[in-house]
Amino acid sequence: MSGPRLNPHQAEAVNHIDGPLLIFAGAGSGKTRVITHRIQYMLSKGIASSCIVAVSFTNKSAREMKHRLQKMVGSKALRGMVLSTFHALGNRILQKEIRILGYRDPFSILDSDDGLQLYASIYRDLKLDPDQVKEDSMPFMVSLCKNSNMHHEDWANSRSLPVSANFFCDVFERYHASLKSLNAVDFDDLILLPSRIFKEHPEVLEKYRRRFRYFMIDEFQDTNPTQYELLLSLVGDEKNLCVVGDDDQSIYGWRGADVGIIQNFQTDFPQAKIVRLEHNYRSSSRILSAANAVIANNSKRVQKILRATGEEGEQLSLIMAEDEEQEAMVVADIIQNRIIHAAQNPGDFAILYRTNFQSRAFEQELRKLQIPHHVVGGYKFFDRKEVKDLLAYLRVIANRSDEISLLRILNRPRRGIGEGSVQKIGAFLQNMAEEADASGMRRPDFFHALERIGSTPGLIQGIPAKQVSAIYEFVEFIEKYKKEFSRARKLAPVLSTMIQELNWEHEFMREGSDENAVRARMLNLSELTNMLAFFESNWEDSTPPGLFDFLARISLQASDEDDDNPRGRVQLLTLHLSKGLEFPTVFLTGMMEGIFPGERSISESENPEAALEEERRLCYVGITRAMKKLFLTASRTRRRFGETEEKEPSRFLDEIPEELLDREDHSVSQMAERKKDEMEEWLTDLRNNLKVSI
DNA sequence: TGCCACGCTGTTTTT
DNA sequence: CAGCGTGGCA
Ligand SMILES: Nc1ncnc2c1ncn2[C@@H]1O[C@H](COP(=O)(O)OP(=O)(O)OP(=O)(O)O)[C@@H](O)[C@H]1O
Numbered sequence A: 001m002s003g004p005r006l007n008p009h010q011a012e013a014v015n016h017i018d019g020p021l022l023i024f025a026g027a028g029s030g031k032t033r034v035i036t037h038r039i040q041y042m043l044s045k046g047i048a049s050s051c052i053v054a055v056s057f058t059n060k061s062a063r064e065m066k067h068r069l070q071k072m073v074g075s076k077a078l079r080g081m082v083l084s085t086f087h088a089l090g091n092r093i094l095q096k097e098i099r100i101l102g103y104r105d106p107f108s109i110l111d112s113d114d115g116l117q118l119y120a121s122i123y124r125d126l127k128l129d130p131d132q133v134k135e136d137s138m139p140f141m142v143s144l145c146k147n148s149n150m151h152h153e154d155w156a157n158s159r160s161l162p163v164s165a166n167f168f169c170d171v172f173e174r175y176h177a178s179l180k181s182l183n184a185v186d187f188d189d190l191i192l193l194p195s196r197i198f199k200e201h202p203e204v205l206e207k208y209r210r211r212f213r214y215f216m217i218d219e220f221q222d223t224n225p226t227q228y229e230l231l232l233s234l235v236g237d238e239k240n241l242c243v244v245g246d247d248d249q250s251i252y253g254w255r256g257a258d259v260g261i262i263q264n265f266q267t268d269f270p271q272a273k274i275v276r277l278e279h280n281y282r283s284s285s286r287i288l289s290a291a292n293a294v295i296a297n298n299s300k301r302v303q304k305i306l307r308a309t310g311e312e313g314e315q316l317s318l319i320m321a322e323d324e325e326q327e328a329m330v331v332a333d334i335i336q337n338r339i340i341h342a343a344q345n346p347g348d349f350a351i352l353y354r355t356n357f358q359s360r361a362f363e364q365e366l367r368k369l370q371i372p373h374h375v376v377g378g379y380k381f382f383d384r385k386e387v388k389d390l391l392a393y394l395r396v397i398a399n400r401s402d403e404i405s406l407l408r409i410l411n412r413p414r415r416g417i418g419e420g421s422v423q424k425i426g427a428f429l430q431n432m433a434e435e436a437d438a439s440g441m442r443r444p445d446f447f448h449a450l451e452r453i454g455s456t457p458g459l460i461q462g463i464p465a466k467q468v469s470a471i472y473e474f475v476e477f478i479e480k481y482k483k484e485f486s487r488a489r490k491l492a493p494v495l496s497t498m499i500q501e502l503n504w505e506h507e508f509m510r511e512g513s514d515e516n517a518v519r520a521r522m523l524n525l526s527e528l529t530n531m532l533a534f535f536e537s538n539w540e541d542s543t544p545p546g547l548f549d550f551l552a553r554i555s556l557q558a559s560d561e562d563d564d565n566p567r568g569r570v571q572l573l574t575l576h577l578s579k580g581l582e583f584p585t586v587f588l589t590g591m592m593e594g595i596f597p598g599e600r601s602i603s604e605s606e607n608p609e610a611a612l613e614e615e616r617r618l619c620y621v622g623i624t625r626a627m628k629k630l631f632l633t634a635s636r637t638r639r640r641f642g643e644t645e646e647k648e649p650s651r652f653l654d655e656i657p658e659e660l661l662d663r664e665d666h667s668v669s670q671m672a673e674r675k676k677d678e679m680e681e682w683l684t685d686l687r688n689n690l691k692v693s694i
Numbered sequence B: 001t002g003c004c005a006c007g008c009t010g011t012t013t014t015t
Numbered sequence C: 001c002a003g004c005g006t007g008g009c010a
Helices: A008-015 A031-044 A061-074 A087-102 A111-124 A138-147 A152-157 A165-181 A188-199 A202-211 A224-233 A285-295 A325-343 A354-367 A385-398 A403-409 A419-438 A446-455 A465-487 A492-500 A504-510 A515-537 A547-555 A599-603 A608-623 A667-694
Strands: A020-025 A052-055 A081-084 A213-215 A241-245 A273-277 A316-321 A349-353 A374-376 A570-574 A581-586 A627-637 A637-640 A643-646 A659-667
Touching: A008 A031, A008 A273, A020 A031, A031 A052, A031 A061, A031 A213, A031 A241, A031 A273, A031 A465, A052 A061, A052 A285, A061 A081, A081 A087, A087 A188, A087 A202, A087 A547, A111 A138, A111 A165, A111 A403, A138 A152, A138 A165, A138 A188, A138 A224, A152 A165, A152 A446, A188 A224, A202 A224, A213 A224, A213 A285, A285 A316, A285 A349, A285 A608, A285 A627, A316 A325, A316 A374, A316 A637, A325 A349, A325 A354, A325 A627, A354 A374, A354 A570, A385 A403, A385 A492, A385 A515, A385 A547, A403 A446, A465 A492, A492 A504, A492 A515, A504 A515, A515 A547, A581 A608, A599 A608
Parallel strands: A020 A241, A020 A273, A052 A081, A052 A213, A213 A241, A316 A627, A316 A659, A349 A570, A349 A581, A374 A570, A581 A627
Antiparallel strands: A637 A643
């Protein structure tokens, strides 16, 4: 077979397609290459693409895998293959099968913000302060629980929680009842519910087992027990399961990933073939030595060999700056220099950091020097209010039981249905619900109440005729666009008309934004329309996409238009998102205690030792992204909430052997030091001279 | 209903 | 510090 080489161990793994297979190896040893070649090999053996499932953990790495494969076999050969994240796979199954659990068809996927709202309303029902939700870290715990594949009562009783086990279970149950009544699921349900369906309805599972025959999981060290359960049920007795991973790169323990799953794979599958890859093909030997030295400080590791194959390469550079702004300036300068003088492309650089907000300074400086760049993930487009509002419209149109979205848009743009009216409608709904319960009918939801009130003027006193007609018009509006969207051949033009009809522009002006802001916000709305158009034109399925498909795509954060030309831009991303990727030149930034390792990840962990080791693995991941050149940068101070804080250099820097490092200090205090040194030198010279002359 | 001013809050990491 | 939301006032 043509294409790039494989070493004998890789080839062995590629050719082993039946039965369980574990590829256990360090960073940059060609694990992902095995997966892509294995798929290529399977296709060449006549295995249908629709039988193959290749799963990864982040959208970025799933996309990367897809790109590599497209280059090898072309897009056409990949048709029907599942090449996605676990969550996207779960969503795909749920989309077809969720009815069996008593949900209605287009369900909503709640994002974490909506989830918070839901908890808040539960707390209000319990006569508790809704602000307490976050303090109790309820969403986080519930998620952790759902990722553990344990019954929630057992889970709650098996650990110490910030709240009592009873209270946790109460909220847990109410939360899920609410979700169900909204006809909505949360992220974890995308994994959990398919698993439940398979357990309760073997005939459905059978269908999927016949369809999916070969499984490959990249970054398997980050699997959580619930995902593993889903995987095990799908894999069935054929056990054509290939998992690939590296315990040293397990960085999602905090959200329930269990590295024990990969460590015990051999126990679960005694007949598994094990392949170890011991050559690193990615990084220069200096970079690899640094990585190995850092990770050697961890205690809980599985023995593993990783030898360099590349050149010794440049020294690593350690750069100290005064503050984050200067840190960013130095980085941007270096990039500019290397683009101009070393003929490197912007896309050859990655700037990695621990937390999203750190991207800000770098964005600013790169913009100043007009260096094309792209921030991966982070808070952005979909968090904007106007975008959320518009999406809420689409959600209600797709799933009118989505009360959270409904309440969001009921009075946006303003139609005179304020808080007071909502209360009254709520009370009315309560009555309707009791009647329905008494007569054994389906429980009405908020939208039903609106329909009733809107079509029967005078039904409730206290809601004046003007508001009744506003409610009527709102209901009509939703129904009209529901029809339009389901009838239209293309969705994007409908959305465009809808935006116009809602007259957002007027609303934005009323909200007091100046002309530029209004234009920017309108632009965001049309950007969403563009995304929808793009989404439609890239749709590969035979049945055309519906609103639901678009919404699901957005919820999964998997929109793929943001990587339109990643090659031409400097990539800014968190260390977590960098896993599985590689770049010729990498900047590991913010290397200060408190930032990295992150203060809270350790202080808020129930096992600080383990948390620190996870941070260190994150550092190992960061270092091993670099192929040719690694810069480590830090600053002496950092502004936080307007205050300047002093920061110590990260302990991870001390773990890198000194002889691999070139140090460069740009900080003011260092400059001052140097000046002082020079002054003293000058003084002693002067004294000596004086002595001589005397 | 509309405008401004004050004051509060925010920084893990992802799907 | 900055961005947002609330609330007071006209
Ligand atoms: N046999 C080989 N010969 C030469 N280069 C190889 C070989 N196998 C892989 N590579 C190259 O090495 C680099 C790392 O490979 P790959 O991304 O598959 O590693 P990985 O083990 O998945 O890394 P990570 O654990 O960091 O995700 C890639 O640039 C790949 O093209």
